[in-house]
Amino acid sequence: MTDRPPVLASPPDLLREPLHLGSLPLPSRFFLAPMAGYTSLAFRLAVRALGGLGLVTTDLVNARAILERRPRSFELAETCPEDRPMSIQIYGHVIEEMRQAARWAVDNGATSVDINMGCPVNKVVKSGGGSALMCQATAATALVAAVVDSVNVPVTVKMRLGWDDQNLSAPALARSFEQVGTAGVIIHGRTREQGFKGGVNRDGIRAVVEAVDKMPVIGNGDIRTLADAAGMFAETGCAAISIGRGALSNPFIYRQLACWAATGDPGPEPTFEERIDVMVAHFHGLLDRRGERTACLQFRKLIKWYSHAIRPAKVLSHRLINLASAKLFDETVELIRAEGPTSPLPGHFEPRVPVPSGPIDKW
Numbered sequence: 001m002t003d004r005p006p007v008l009a010s011p012p013d014l015l016r017e018p019l020h021l022g023s024l025p026l027p028s029r030f031f032l033a034p035m036a037g038y039t040s041l042a043f044r045l046a047v048r049a050l051g052g053l054g055l056v057t058t059d060l061v062n063a064r065a066i067l068e069r070r071p072r073s074f075e076l077a078e079t080c081p082e083d084r085p086m087s088i089q090i091y092g093h094v095i096e097e098m099r100q101a102a103r104w105a106v107d108n109g110a111t112s113v114d115i116n117m118g119c120p121v122n123k124v125v126k127s128g129g130g131s132a133l134m135c136q137a138t139a140a141t142a143l144v145a146a147v148v149d150s151v152n153v154p155v156t157v158k159m160r161l162g163w164d165d166q167n168l169s170a171p172a173l174a175r176s177f178e179q180v181g182t183a184g185v186i187i188h189g190r191t192r193e194q195g196f197k198g199g200v201n202r203d204g205i206r207a208v209v210e211a212v213d214k215m216p217v218i219g220n221g222d223i224r225t226l227a228d229a230a231g232m233f234a235e236t237g238c239a240a241i242s243i244g245r246g247a248l249s250n251p252f253i254y255r256q257l258a259c260w261a262a263t264g265d266p267g268p269e270p271t272f273e274e275r276i277d278v279m280v281a282h283f284h285g286l287l288d289r290r291g292e293r294t295a296c297l298q299f300r301k302l303i304k305w306y307s308h309a310i311r312p313a314k315v316l317s318h319r320l321i322n323l324a325s326a327k328l329f330d331e332t333v334e335l336i337r338a339e340g341p342t343s344p345l346p347g348h349f350e351p352r353v354p355v356p357s358g359p360i361d362k363w
């Protein structure tokens with residue numbers, strides 16, 4: 001679904017070299033970024049089946065909620081043997097809770113544990129977790145060190161560039177985290193103050209790459225096309241990239257990136273049938289794991305992207321927007337397959353994922 005830019009840069013040689021997070025070998029340098037409400041096991045498996053994916057991460061899970069055995073946190077952290085390598089992302093600021101939650105994550109199948117230090121949302125920040133930790137270097141490093149010591153899998157940290165433009169703490173923090181044994185950092189190239197506004201500061205990500213010794217730095221933010229990916233590698237020197245919203249509108253982007261890395265060409269565009277197949281795999285994955293009601297409700301918010309990519313007749317996409325049953329889904333999909341697309345299939349398009357907006361202290 002990605003538009004082929006007129007001239008796509010050659011892939012950097014780095015992409016042909018294997019990447020390890022600590023001792024964990026990864027199949028590619030192209031990761032799926034955690035997105036609360038979207039990166040379900042069903043979605044991860046559907047995207048993984050398309051190829052090219054290096055690492056997935058779950059939605060963020062509250063460490064205390066894990067220890068309190070809240071069913072919702074177990075749902076968020078759900079995985080299966082086919083879902084490897086995968087990282088469970090935890091957040092919190094109480095060291096003992098984070099240590100125990102990390103151990104639980106490993107027992108639950110995580111091949112790495114990711115600590116959230118990027119979340120700007122008030123609920124997370126007020127509790128001392130997410131991007132609040134970026135303002136307290138000593139406490140943040142002690143927390144990371146404790147988590148690293150508590151598990152025998154690689155530990156990563158996902159963070160923003162800093163709290164605001166005057167406090168770009170990510171380079172110094174990344175260096176401290178590396179010194180206490182962190183296997184990698186994922187950097188969303190915005191500050192907490194920016195929220196999701198403005199552009200991604202690739203110079204800021206490069207400053208993190210330059211601050212660390214050997215630890216891989218994973219660049220994140222606004223990668224929607226292969227040209228964006230090429231730019232992120234070229235301008236930051238990052239070891240890998242992490243893609244969030246771009247994967248919702250184009251779940252084939254990892255396969256295209258892998259093809260580009262191997263041959264210099266993104267390979268064929270996904271066909272109509274392939275686009276339908278990934279939608280079906282996603283829906284049925286949700287159905288099998290969450291039951292009909294939840295699957296239908298979750299799919300209502302996803303259907304706009306699939307409809308945009310598949311171009312069914314309006315009357316058929318409306319049946320899915322108000323999806324009420326699995327039977328209706330299957331029947332509608334068969335009609336869509338039989339009718340074919342109503343207009344040429346699009347290349348890249350902007351995924352309009354709702355993100356918090358307005359004054360950031362109100363999020």
Ligand SMILES: Cc1cc2nc3c(=O)[nH]c(=O)nc-3n(C[C@H](O)[C@H](O)[C@H](O)COP(=O)(O)O)c2cc1C
Pocket residue numbers: 033034035036037058059060089116118119158188220221222223242243244245246353354355
């Ligand atoms: C709806 C939504 C939910 C998100 N949830 C999480 C999360 O649970 N943990 C996290 O570290 N980042 C989360 N993020 C941030 C993304 O992982 C990513 O850093 C950000 O969207 C920028 O990358 P992108 O432009 O590729 O989407 C979320 C982003 C969105 C849009």
